[in-house]
Amino acid sequence: MIYHKKLIAGVATIGMLIGTVSSRAIAQETHTEMQPSTTEKAGQFQRIEQPLWAKVAVTAGGLGLIGLELWWFLLSKPQSRKATTQGGVQEVTITVDGGYEPSQIVVQVGQPVRLNFDRKDPSSCLEEVRFPDFRIAQVLPLNQTTAIEFTPTQPGRYEFTCGMNMFRGVVEVQGADEKGAIAPISAESQPVDDSAHHHLTHPAH
Template identity: 60%
Template sequence: MLKKATFFGTLVGIGFLIGAISGAIAADMSSDRDMQMESSKTNQFKAIDQPLTNKIIVTVVGAGLIGVELWWFLLSKPKSKKAEDASGIQEVTVVVDGGYEPSRIVVNAGQLVRLNFLRRDPSSCLEEVRLADFHIAQYLELNKTTTIEFTPPKAGNYEFACGMNMFRGAIEAK
């Protein structure tokens, strides 16, 4: 599963790369221009004519990045998972790694829910998970599964989040 941090890191990396390359090209051209200016003794600013292919590449890459960002923010929906209903207990394993996976869990109301939180993320941000509706605040040991059980009394959305309320997930009871 692609993590958001990794994704944005890659985007930033690509951005820097494009910036560095275009900077290098511009620096190259301006040094040429400086030499021309010195020899011709004119102080007039001259526009640098970029080859058409450069313009096309920059436009296409820019449009592509905008498209990816739009998709990421508008179209990528949180993964939803229906709880497996084995012997009356609705059990779901939630992997804690740069967020919660799945972050949306569909369960039946009035039936015991068992969430197995498997914490893979060493950051202290995700060391605790809270379910305010059930007055649960549970420390999650790294690389171990911590089980939390509760019964949603009625249909509705029950949120869970990290201790600082930065990463969130939801239990949808039907």
């Protein structure tokens, strides 16, 4: 997560530098062209043509930023971790730094869960975490670990988000029978042997 955060910051910085350099070069090259000519009519506008290399640089920088954002939000795989049980409580520590790591927690239904949020990011977006399905909204003090406890009663995927809904994570609650167990066949569903119907005796005439 920290590596991804630095990567995004680096690409954003490069994009800003490209835009700044391009705008300065365009301004220098077009400064003399923008001077009004004595032969031009009053109120007439002059078209400014940007150099080709500046257009290519700005376009490439923009496409790079868009591609990185698409990869980050659509293609990057979330980190998953199964909770460990201690004293009957399923427990996981989540690092809050540019998002949530791990961002996907696997627990079992019907057992208490304790999620320890260790916040290291000073961003105001991450100062609160919310669990809408459990009606939990908890402030996360900076450089502290805050425990959030709940007991899931139904299997499913329960999302948690930051206060601005920009960063997300999921608690995946698994049922006891989700490990490939096959339910026993009831007596009512057993196949019926109808061979006896072929040996009925007919009454004598």
